[in-house]
Amino acid sequence: MILTELLRSGEARLRDAGVEDAWLEAEVLLRHALGLSREVLLARLREPLPPRAQETFEALLRRRLAREPTPYIVGHWEFYGLDLACTPAALIPRPETELLVEYALEWVKGQGSRVRALRIVDVGTGNGAIAVALAVHLPDVRIVGIDVSRPALALARRNAEAHGVADRVAFVQGALLMPLRGRCELIVANLPYVPTQTYRGLVPEIREHEPEQALHAGRRGTALIEELLAQAPRHLRPGGLLLAEHAWNQGKRLREAAHASFPDADIETKRDLARIERMLVVETSAE
Ligand SMILES: C[S@@+](CC[C@H](N)C(=O)[O-])C[C@H]1O[C@@H](n2cnc3c(N)ncnc32)[C@H](O)[C@@H]1O
Structure with missing residues (x-):
């Protein structure tokens, strides 16, 4: 043969x-x-x-x-052109999340001289995909990656070390923005957003192998992102940006929640390549 x-x-x-x-x-x-x-x-x-x-x-x-997912079998997978370690400790990064990375990179690059002092927070960092991709492409910024899962954070640290950015990315354990000291210019979040009913019907590759804590977020799926939006005004500086990935039918609800937290901000929903509503964008007004 x-x-x-x-x-x-x-x-x-x-x-x-x-x-x-x-x-x-x-x-x-x-x-x-x-x-x-x-x-x-x-x-x-x-x-x-x-x-x-x-x-x-x-x-x-x-x-x-x-039904074990291939990235867990081979132990790594590509995200935003980077080879990242993947284990069942964390979600396998999805291609649609690259939209968030792309948008964040463009925004940061448009900040001119402010870029050097920028502080970015990646909430629900998982295997560190977003934080590491941003750190690799933005050599001047400092990033904090937050997650409730200690095993996920250990994997994220491994990925930051493998890509030579561990000195600029700090990983801390905690819920949403609770562990964050001080303020930041950019909050990026790919938090769990799968509603209970949808979660029950997911394919075995996801439901039986990826951490439920990385996917499932209550009856509507928006609870964690809404809570993030409630906490964010205390941490996001004027002229800052918040990006949150979400499901196709959560845009309206999240825009309303964003408006309640940031009444003066520019708020919109970005669609992905399949033209599906995919990401909440909140840009706060400068002082
Ligand atoms: C959808 S995964 C995203 C992982 C990674 N950011 C990515 O895009 O591939 C969501 C992550 O949020 C974490 N998480 C769940 N609840 C959280 C909370 N209350 N605070 C912080 N992180 C949370 C999970 O442990 C999981 O790693």
Whole structure:
């Protein structure tokens, strides 16, 4: 048997089990089994199987067929062009969250000389995806990543160290903005926003493997973001920005909550690439 045949058989089994992107997932698992980069695997597809390749790939495939997410099986995943460690201690970062990173980067870069003194807070930092991506792209800013989960924070620290930004990102344990001392210019948050009913119907990859604490947020799903909006006026400086990712049907409610906390702010909802309402944007007026 040659490698391409092994890859094709893996793809077929994943596809039959209802896995989307079966080819990509089979390829990621095979690369992990062989310890090869994408380029090297593609160049060797017509070569015979190395010793034990079939058994190692089979073991990974079985885990995937049992609905374990691929990023947890291989232990890492890409977010905003960065390779980040992923374990069941924290949510697997989603591509839609890149919208928040992009918006934050653009806003910070538009701050001119103020950039050097900027302080950013990432609430519900998880594996540190947003905090690390911002720190890598903004070499002058300081960032605080907050999370209730100690195991998630340990993973976030590992990611900050791996990307050389641990000296500018502090990770602290606590609920929402409670551990924050002083004020900041930018609050970014991808907090849990899945309502109870939706949570119960999620696919097993999510419901049985990712931490419930990272996803589920009460009956409506907006409780934590609303609480963040209630706390934020004490911490966000004038001329500051708050960004919060949310679900497709939460925009209106969150705009109303934002207006109650920040009556003079510019408040809007940004849509993602699929044109779905995805992110609350609150820009407070300068003093
Ligand atoms: C949706 S995950 C997002 C993780 C990461 N920021 C990302 O975008 O991939 C939400 C995170 O919020 C954390 N969390 C849940 N409740 C929290 C609270 N009350 N205060 C702070 N963090 C909280 C969870 O532990 C989880 O790591």
